[in-house]
Amino acid sequence: MSEPDIARIDVIAPNFKKRMSGVTSTVYRLVPLQAREIAIASAGPAIPEGVPEVSLRSLATMSRRGPSGPRVWHARRNNEMLAGIALKRLLGKRLKLMFTSAAQRDHKGFTKWLIRQMDRVVATSARSASFLEVPATVIHHGIDADLFQPATDKTALRAELNLPVDHKLVGCFGRIRPQKGNDLFIDMMLRLLPDRPDVTAVMMGGVTDQFREFHEGLKAKVEAAGLSDRILFLPEDPHWDISRWFKALDLYIAPQRREGFGLTPMEAMACGVPVVATRAGAFEDFIPAGQAGAIVDIEDLNALTAETAALLDDDARRAQWAANARTHVLESCRIEQEAAALVAIYRDLLAEG
Template identity: 65%
Template structure:
């Protein structure tokens, strides 16, 4: 898609980070859907060519007024909040400043000051909102239920991906590091695989140089337990391939010690895969206990192991939860719903009076 003239844009979604991150993925997923209903464009140094966008240089030269008078500047990082302030105060751009927070920790004095300058604030979960010292809209992330859906033929897809065709397959995806609790999943699977010979565990994700020793240690644990063929480690796959790996699972585990929001449980449930997750991030707001999965305390290996084992030994649990998980995501966590809620907030800002 060619770059869009800034004079046509009512909403700007900055993305000032070059490396792929959760925030970048959110912008890439959302902006094309939002653009169906509002004049929005992203801006940043390394965005896909097909994303509606304006060049970074256009921020300096764009007209002070947008087509609706004000424009909305939707920041998701400190540096983007600061840039919005500079554009408004130093260059006189008529911008309404909006910030989305996903973090669940006490903010620094600097971040608190930046947030206080915003015209409105969004939190990705109720738990995140509790850390903000001002009212916030709670807007959960959503996913594309057209891309993430149950497999038409799970055994055939497993065979195509080179995975065991029979027996329960339990997955844990995402960055491999201690924060994500990958070691808790591996230890739980070692225990479960010893007692249930038909179960296979699947770890899939990338790791950075600083966490390569952590990954090597996990592989060593599995090898020492004699479970090389039962607990598999697969490299990270492109985003457009991820859904196929959820579709082959019978159960997904999200063992994080800390999380901002956490999309993986929604992605799994959209594929009719129940989830066992820790009580971090937004997981308590995503999973219906006993209906779409189970929730346990963070860093509690015995509780996580027991929750997984209980679901495996109950012949009715996973077949009952699987369709309920899909229905739950379709009703509550569609990306179209997230986009519509954000656009409604933009419209209120565009139609409101000038900032104080």
């Protein structure tokens, strides 16, 4: 995709992180969709093909005035808020500053100061909004239900991904670190797999140097149990398309200790995969417990194990929950709803002049 002319861009949604993350995924799915309704582009060090982008260099050299007067700068991280403030105050760009907060914790003093400089603040859940000291509009994340949809041929897909075609597959995806509860997932599968020879677990995600030892410890524990062939450790998808891996699953586990919003259970549900999740993030907001998933207390390994076992051992219930999951996403969790709500805010900010 050719780079759009920044002189025609009304909204800039920066993504200053190279590695894949939930925030990065959100930006890259929203911007192409929003570009159908408003002149928006992302900016960052590694924008994938298909996402409208402007270069980082052009941010400093762009005209002070945008095509509609001000431009909207929609940040989602501290460094992106800081960049917007610098562009506005040091370089004199006419910017309306906007921030989306997903964190469910008290913010540090510097972050609070950054947030106070924003013209508009969005929270991804009511719980996230409760930690803010400024007014915020709650807009839940949504999912691309066309990209994330049930597989037409799950057997063929598994063969293509080099996954067992005749096993029940249980997945846990995302960054590998203690706050994500990867150790809880592994401990649970070590309990469940010996009595269920037809089940394979798949843990997939990127590992930073900080958590390399944590990751290696999990692999060592699995190897010691003699289950390395049935608990698979896979790197994050190099094409940043994790939808194929969700489509291959029968059950998804979200064992997080802490989470901002947490898109992966929604992605699984969109693919017709029921979930077992903790009460972290916004999981309780969008998982219909007892219909498409189960919710357990954070760090309750016994409950996590029991709910997972129940679904693995009950094919009929798992199939019904799978159908319910897809229906729920189509009705309540589509990314088009999120995109439209954000575009409405952009238009309001641009109209303020």
